[in-house]
Amino acid sequence: MPDSSKTIQKADDDLFFNSFKLLTIVLIVIGILLRFINLDGKISWADETFTYLRIYGSTKSDLMQEVVNSQILTAGTLLEKYQSPVVGKTIIDIVKGLALEDPKHPPLYFVMTNLWVQCFGTTVAATRSFSAFISLLVFPALYWLCQELFKSKIVGLVAIAIITVSPFHFVYAQEARMYSLYTLNILLSSAALLRAMRLNTKASWSIYSVSLLLGLYTHLLFSLVAIGQGIYVAVNQGVRARKILTAYLSALLAGILAFLPWLFLINTQSNKVQETIEWSKRIVPLNDLVDAWQVNRARIFFDITPEYSYPEQLKNNLWFLIIRLLVILFIYAVYFLCRRTPKSTWSFILILISLTALAQAIPDVIFGGVRSVIGRYSIPVYLGCHLAMAYLLAQKTILSPDMTMRKHLWRLLLLGLISLQIISCVIIFPKSTWWNKGYSADNIPMVNIIKQSQNPLVICLKCGNDWGWGNVLSISYLLEPQTKFQLFHETDIKQITNTFTDVFFLNASEKLQDTLKKEHDWNIALVFKHKQSLWKLKK
Known part of the structure; x- marks a missing residue:
């Protein structure tokens, strides 16, 4: 290759390389901004609620007690008890909770x-x-x-x-x-x-x-x-x-x-x-x-x-x-x-x-x-x-x-x-x-339906497992703090109070529908279905 061609090639390579170094700096700046802006813009999905639960030293067994009690809780209470710092909990509680439960x-x-x-x-x-x-x-x-x-x-x-x-x-x-x-x-x-x-x-x-x-x-x-x-x-x-x-x-x-x-x-x-x-x-x-x-x-x-x-x-x-x-x-x-x-x-x-x-x-x-x-x-x-x-x-x-x-x-x-x-x-x-x-993406359209009700009750029948309670906590971030939840394990519903304008069921199975019909004479209607489903009690 003639010397002039080599010189032109080197000049071209140097120009591209120097331009690319500048572009890389710009991309690093863009990458930093992308990572830190709008950090709270995405929903907290089920797996992330597990993170919040663990880093504050809470445990699944604490949350499962709510399922056993089947009492009515607000979204704000769930977030305060299981997604926020707990007095007296330390790093030892974090390690112990993971070691024993997950x-x-x-x-x-x-x-x-x-x-x-x-x-x-x-x-x-x-x-x-x-x-x-x-x-x-x-x-x-x-x-x-x-x-x-x-x-x-x-x-x-x-x-x-x-x-x-x-x-x-x-x-x-x-x-x-x-x-x-x-x-x-x-x-x-x-x-x-x-x-x-x-x-x-x-x-x-x-x-x-x-x-x-x-x-x-x-x-x-x-x-x-x-x-x-x-x-x-x-x-x-x-x-x-x-x-x-x-x-x-x-x-x-x-x-x-x-x-x-x-x-x-x-x-x-x-x-x-x-x-x-x-x-x-x-x-x-x-x-x-x-x-x-x-x-x-x-x-x-x-x-x-x-x-x-x-x-x-x-x-x-x-x-x-x-x-x-x-x-x-x-x-x-x-x-x-x-x-x-x-x-x-x-x-x-x-x-x-x-x-x-x-x-x-x-x-x-x-x-x-x-x-x-x-x-x-x-x-x-x-x-x-x-x-x-x-x-x-x-x-x-x-x-x-x-x-x-x-x-x-x-x-x-x-x-x-x-x-x-x-x-x-x-x-x-x-x-x-x-x-x-994952499936938590469905929480947004489901929450939009629930919010149309003036005084709703949201019932979860699969809250005896990670998938159930993780999803409830994820939904709690999207609802008004005063929105009521009632958590059950499978189909052990005893009664539902009449003080709510609407009652919704998360991911109701055919078994649940049959149980509600046979034991309580209740019918529920499907109001949303994708990866998850939302059902509403017919009155």
Whole structure:
């Protein structure tokens, strides 16, 4: 290539790179604003009410006593008793409540959130701001991992640019759950492992051991990440690198030993754990699973439909065409990664993606279930795809020595993908609910119906389980504080007072309808049905 052509190419690359650095700064600012503005604009869905219950030291058994008593309570009373600070409760009560009632949720996130709200307040916005803050720490952690994995600042820059306005990460940055912390711990432990393997010092392996411990005490699915890291070490070091293998096993053993007390609790209460995840075992057709896998992977860049879930048919062909093109691009990114990087790089990302994906997809396909289509369970998969895409885009738009029309097309593609992300975030931002809120999205239309009544009573017949009471607490945030509730377990209704203008039933089953008709001569009419249903007593 003539010197003049090289000079022109270098000038063009420098111009694009400097412009992209400026764009990344702008995207970081946009990402920060998106995460912290309108934090209380989304509904508090059922899982988030669990967070509020736990961080203040309350327990399910306290709430279940209300079901046993079946007394009439107001929405304000429910929120005050079970979604607000409780005098005399401490961090010990948080850990004890989780240990005895729900050990599948390790306590780290709940303890940290308790400390956070003590400093910044107990409002919904203040509680969610902890996840938003943690999501900002993902940026430097991702950059560190790219440095260890690719030895490239440019790949790190591209990775940060596309995660700042990623709709998937934006959605979970505004939720009072542990998923931003889970994301951060995956990145930190991954980078710490690669650094420890590079330096092979006691200090570096100690840092990795601590990162393992933090990850395990954040989410049980982090165990799949830890297993994957073990496979990576074995595949890339072999039996010859005894020092590294010994150091890794020592760090792993230290992390596991520190997690053993909680692991013991999980083992001794395995029945409770199974009960709380029973919902994930419902069977759906294979073609619905495949559709959902595609939609979920595309959410890194493209997410404009709040209500799509795996059983629904895709109605917008153009929308799904974009999703399929993105999936093809992900597949190509992994292929490109395997062709252009050493085994120590591509095997890390391939294991990060495949272990979690296969561990959930295979049981879903063979035995039935929906584990693999729940986005929050597949965060390692998203991060692996993200890393592969960052490498592909960095190589094609900046690092490639070629100066052809193809390079300019890749640059347009990169800007187009970022534009898709921004459009998605702009659509998501003002909405009061999104797909991550699950069935609780139906609470808004149901509450709008209930509010039309002057003096309503809302009856829940499934409040003997998490799904029931979580939904009632979620609805309580939307209703007037004086709105009355009565909680029952199954169909054990004794009587209903006549002092209410209207009586509503949440998710009344056919069994309940038959019981009301036979034992009380009551008829109820369906007034709303989607994922949930609302019924009204006929007078």
